[in-house]
Amino acid sequence: MALLDDVIDASGGMARWNSLTRFTLHLSVGGSLFSSAGHASEFKDVTAEGSTRAQSVRFTGITGGEHSGCFQPDAITIESLEGEVLRTWDNPSPAFPETGSPGLADELHLVFFCGVAIWNYLTNPFLLAHPDVVTEELPPWRENADTWRRLRAQFPPNLITLAPEQIFYFDENALQRRTDHDLFGNKVAHYSWAHDSFGGIVVPTLRRVQTLRPDGSVIARPVLMDVEIFDAVFE
Numbered sequence: 001m002a003l004l005d006d007v008i009d010a011s012g013g014m015a016r017w018n019s020l021t022r023f024t025l026h027l028s029v030g031g032s033l034f035s036s037a038g039h040a041s042e043f044k045d046v047t048a049e050g051s052t053r054a055q056s057v058r059f060t061g062i063t064g065g066e067h068s069g070c071f072q073p074d075a076i077t078i079e080s081l082e083g084e085v086l087r088t089w090d091n092p093s094p095a096f097p098e099t100g101s102p103g104l105a106d107e108l109h110l111v112f113f114c115g116v117a118i119w120n121y122l123t124n125p126f127l128l129a130h131p132d133v134v135t136e137e138l139p140p141w142r143e144n145a146d147t148w149r150r151l152r153a154q155f156p157p158n159l160i161t162l163a164p165e166q167i168f169y170f171d172e173n174a175l176q177r178r179t180d181h182d183l184f185g186n187k188v189a190h191y192s193w194a195h196d197s198f199g200g201i202v203v204p205t206l207r208r209v210q211t212l213r214p215d216g217s218v219i220a221r222p223v224l225m226d227v228e229i230f231d232a233v234f235e
Contacts, residue, residue, distance in 0.1 A: 009174070031223050034225070056070075070111070075088060078107055089112070120161055122203070132159070133155055143178070152168075176192055183209070189212050206227070
C-alpha cells in the first residue's frame with residue numbers, strides 16, 4: 001500500500017472523512033510570531049469553526065474574548081460577538097510578507113494567517129489526496145532514534161496554504177509528525193504529536209513551529225508558533 005494510503009487510513013480513513021462537512025475546535029495559538037507582533041494573547045482559548053469541504057474558518061473569542069474573526073479566500077472580517085462587521089479585508093493576498101512581525105501586526109492579517117494555518121492543519125492528511133495536489137514519496141528520514149517516511153506535496157494556486165511546496169514526515173504508525181516549508185522568508189519545521197481520536201478522525205493535539213538551519217537542524221528557541229487543541233468535534 002502506498003504511503004499516502006497508509007497515512008489516510010491511520011487518520012481515520014477517507015470514507016469517514018468524506019462523510020463530514022464541519023469541525024469545531026477549542027484551542028490556543030501562540031508563539032514568538034504573535035508576541036513580537038503585539039498579539040501574545042490574541043488567540044488564547046478560542047473556538048474555531050470551519051468547513052472540511054471549503055476553506056472557511058470562524059474564530060470566536062479573539063482579542064480577549066471581545067471579537068470574532070472570519071477567514072475565507074475572498075474576505076477576512078473582524079466582527080463583534082453579535083455579528084456586526086467591524087473591519088473587512090477583501091480579496092486578501094495569499095503571499096505572506098517576508099518578515100513575520102509587521103505582517104501579523106494587523107489583526108486582519110493575523111486572522112488570515114491563523115485561518116490558513118488551522119484549516120490546513122485540520123484537513124491534512126486528507127487534503128493530500130486532492131486531485132490537484134501532487135505528491136511524491138521521498139527517501140526515509142532519520143529523526144533521532146526513529147525512521148520517518150516522507151512525502152513531498154505541491155499545492156495548486158487555488159488552495160491557500162502557508163507554502164506551495166511542503167515535505168510531510170510520518171512515523172511508524174503513519175501519523176504526521178513533522179512538516180517542513182518556507183514561512184516568512186525562513187525554512188521552518190512544524191512538529192506535531194499527542195494524537196487523539198475525535199469522532200473517528202485522528203488529530204495531533206500539540207503542534208510547534210521552529211526555524212531550520214541551512215543544514216536542516218532545528219533551532220529550539222524561539223518557538224515561532226505553538227498550537228494546543230483541547231477538544232475537537234467533527235460533523
